[in-house]
Amino acid sequence: MDRIHAVNRERIEWCCAEQGMAPGELAGVLDMSADRWEAFWTDEAGLTFNQLRKLAEHFGRGVLFFLEAGPVAAEQVHTPQFRTLAQQKPELSQRLRLLIERVERQRALFLSLREDLDDALWSPFExxxxxxxxxxxxxxxxxxxxxxxxxxxxxxxxxxxxxxxxxxxxxxxxxxxxxxxxxxxxxxxxxxxxxxxxxxxxxxxxxxxxxxxxxxxxxxxxxxxxxxxxxxxxxxxxxxxxxxxxxxxxxxxxxxxxxxxxxxxxxxxxxxxxxxxxxxxxxxxxxxxxxxxxxxxxxxxxxxxxxxxxxxxxxxxxxxNMKDEGGTRKYRHREPKHIFGDRYVRTVLNSLSARRITLSKASGYLDGLKIADVHELERHYAGA
Structure with missing residues (x-):
């Protein structure tokens, strides 16, 4: 199996430091033996693509992030808002850090949609x-x-x-x-x-x-x-x-x-x-x-x-003593409404209906909702 040797180990160290873990702990994450991990870490061996993908998923980064040369520029990776929250709560878990970044990406997606909208669909914040x-x-x-x-x-x-x-x-x-x-x-x-x-x-x-x-x-x-x-x-x-x-x-x-x-x-x-x-x-x-x-x-x-x-x-x-039932994914098509709110979802669906965005883009704005579920969501809003 082909192995990728151009993995930036300095970037792995940076991600480990953010998460408060030692690089050696990644052997378990990647299903590697200690010897194989040591061979990779000492630059004697590379990673398979599947291992690189697991590494990226663990840290909430893209695969290419670990193939780029040079050190990480934190100010480019994290927004000022993210850094503010991280400073307030230095003990934030990796899971919560990933959620904050996910929220920021969703906001950026929505702002890109808003560029094509008029105020009738979404009024700007004042x-x-x-x-x-x-x-x-x-x-x-x-x-x-x-x-x-x-x-x-x-x-x-x-x-x-x-x-x-x-x-x-x-x-x-x-x-x-x-x-x-x-x-x-x-x-x-x-x-x-x-x-x-x-x-x-x-x-x-x-x-x-x-x-x-x-x-x-x-x-x-x-x-x-x-x-x-x-x-x-x-x-x-x-x-x-x-x-x-x-x-x-x-x-x-x-x-x-x-x-x-x-x-x-x-x-x-x-x-x-x-x-x-x-x-x-x-x-x-x-x-x-x-x-x-x-x-x-x-x-x-x-x-x-x-x-x-x-x-x-x-x-x-x-x-x-209260029992929290959590939730269910039975109605996957309604999840975007629950998470992002009714007005957000209506904005996306109205833009789709007016052909300002494609069905594929609408799926992206709605957290990767499958095309069939986008149509089901449309029927839900139409009362069908």
Missing amino acids: APELPAGNVAAAARATRLWLELGEGKNDFESYRKAVEAKGILVFRTNGYNGPWQIAKESPVAGFALYDPQCPVIVVKKMASDAPQAFTLMHELAHVLLHKASWIDDEADLRSTQGREQEANLFAGLVLVPDHFLASISDADRPDDVAGFNEWLKPQRNAWGVSAEVILRRLLAVGRLPQATYQAYRAWSLEAGN
């Missing part, structure tokens, strides 16, 4: 003018900007409102795959700031309510801080710095002060186990968790800190 140093006023202005009404809302309605302002909102999959944030990962979401087309990524969770809070938390980083950011679940409860601002902003956008008037303190159960039922009408109407509402009541002095902490302890224990 950040609102928000008052500086006043999170409450900024939240009120953002509700008006998003055109959030007083009626019922849920994660999808919040998502559509944000998308309507030219911001991409991706939600990861619940099952194992390239678009999943692993269940064991503490990361809840991240934002990639860009003055033309920001992207917010929300982790798929067992229920929609915490996803709505994550979405608005990341929106705060985009609008208030104009920065790329990555957040663990603990950051969504932080009381310090920019995380505190983002949490306050998210709570006020989702549950403004006047919403709290519909909650009766007199009806509050003595047992915190009854709080979810007590707040059920508000939870259903606002698309938020009981904890978000309780934090708002705490902030305005209508709930003792000890009571809130008791609910938190009960909620964590109850949450640990």
